[in-house]
Amino acid sequence: MSIKVVRTKSEFEGTISEETALVDGRDVAAWGADAGLTIVGKRQTRVDGIARVTGRARYTQDVYLPGMLHARVLRSPYPRARVRRVDASRAQALAGVRGVLHRSNAPKAAFRGEESIFRDEVRFAGDEVAAVAADTEETAAAAIRLIDVEYEILPFVADLEEAMRDQAPRLDEKGNVTESGKLDRGDVTRAFADASVVVEATYRTSTQLHNSLETHGAVASWDGDELTVWESTQHVFGVREGLKTALRIPYSDIRVLCDYMGGGFGSKGGAGKYTIIAAVFARRLGTPVRCVLTRDEENLAAGNRSATYQTVRIAARGKKIHAIEHLSWSNAGQGRWVADPTGPTNGLYDIPNLRTRSYKVVTSLGALASFRAPGYVEGTFALDQAIDELAERMGEDPLALRRRHIARASDPVTGLRYSLKRLAACYDVGEREIGWHHRKPDGLRGSAPHRRRGYGMASQLWGGSGLPPAYATVHLNPDGTAVLRCGTQDIGTGTRTVLAQLVAEELGLEVGDVRVELGDTNSQYAPISAGSLTVASVGPAVRLAAKDARLQLLDAASGLLEVGATELRVERGAVIGKGHRTPIGEVLGQVKDFTVIGKGSRF
């Protein structure tokens, strides 16, 4: 095996970073149209369907361990306040309460750049102030109401546009507003002066809450110095990283598991404070602890999609869009990053003159969290509404106008050539399927005078190329069944099924003969299940592992069957060569306990 060093620029959820990765020098070619696939690309019901319809699928919230305690969190009712005093004596005295954590007695635990999980100055309504572990959830819930907290209430600002004003309470040393993205192309000032039509518009989008059905939560259990955490997450290795940083324990002592998970929509990318609380309590009290957010807490403190305030100036010259200026402000709450709503404006259409700016606005709200194409949904709304308004002023068909601005050859931001660009084909299909030719610019009047029916369209842009590295192993058992191990997650998108298909196709098995084990940091590293990058990241590693297993199997079979390896192939669970079809189990069964272990990775 040859290991190569790869340096790439990668973009994840709006942040471009330089990355260095060590990768397996082997590669696997993409399957072409002539690959003769029999499993991949064919209809396949979910391999975990039975587990999911029988109630047997075990989600984090279904993990109940012997002796497990229940933790609940006391959260600040104020958007900004200094915590002067926490008196937990009444809570501690309640029968069934086993422990209380707050800023005076909690161990130092680094979390997202801060030293403790409990702040001296709380920054949003819902910020963690204390936590209780008790025998039952009811007792824990009663106990947090008995914690006496003295707050010094401080000035706050939660609204985006209020926070942008000069007289707003200053929440950050650098000011509430900081520039988070910019792009300049061509000469916008001159382009607007030369324009034949100019439209100016302001767009606002509101805060959105993810509300995954399974709330954020974790169960922590220690065995000596070894910590096991079950967490509802899109990234078990991200949770492991958070635990390592907070608890200062080595990777080898941490195991994070997520078998089934009830939705994340971007918000479950790493450890939460509830994870640390469960782990700290479990260690201190010597018994497993479960800390699962209630629905109220989920809405207060588990992330949101930022509200935005956006202005767009768009100009036409002749039949074409000549220039766009798009400025966007996002309410990041207490988030350390912010998504970029100008992304679609920068890269979706081919526009000669462009000026975009995006700004992060700090407010007294909970931190934003990634939420299904963060920033891009908000930005597309503003951009494509503005294009519609421009088309109307120009007397143009909105679809025809967009067709003139497809970036055909290369990405307008990076300049990289597209390997494939199908936007024009998407427009054709959309036009046909929704019956665009029926559209009337003024809409169709309905039965009630205030009601109209209309046709609308928009385009969307998102990059989902993969996030290196990813690793996988495929064990081929002597009976011809296989086990794939990969530390990715199935968040409901069908990852288990897709990976089983890949292994079956590449290794020559039936899908039913492949068992897929995911969501375990004791397995092989895989990136976050987010940003439409899972199959692109993990798929090639899984294929390589299956291919490696197939080649080893053929090697072994060649010796056992006394046929040259190049004359053999594997198909539907059997080794085929020289007119003979021998089931894998029969070939490998000749050698007791022989197991093929295939390995794969991808950059």
Place this chain on the structure above:
Amino acid sequence: MPKAPRFVGPGAVDIAFEVNGDGVSVHVPPQRTLLDTLRETLGLTGAKRVCDEGTCGACTVLLDGAPVYSCMTLAVACAGQSVETVEGLATEHGLHPVQAAFIEHDAFQCGFCTPGQIMSCVALLRANGSPTGDDVMRAVSGNLCRCGAYPNIVAAALSAAKKTQR
């Protein structure tokens, strides 16, 4: 089986009822919900706690045949009654037709709402052997799916109804 006493508590009490055909006896405080009793005391974690306030339907079980929100039902109120959960649907002969149809029609993504959706559909099909799409939508109108699998849920229930009729 004893009928529910009129007043119980204030401390924990013994309650007997039937779950998926088996008699069970539990010792529960009067404020403990049927959902928490199923999940924590009886280890039946199919029904999920999502909103815990009777708005999402993920905790739906059948109580004497009728779909109820088990998060809004106290365990003590179930004494002497029969509870059916998603765990009780499949038999040694295989999946319940609604379960099989949910797989066939891919009527879920993350699957967290699925046990509740299935119980609502099972109750519907017992009451109405040939439902329309509207009937199905009404039956699952109290079951929230955050992933958006509704069209497939309706298709699954209709297909299960057809197969059951045959």
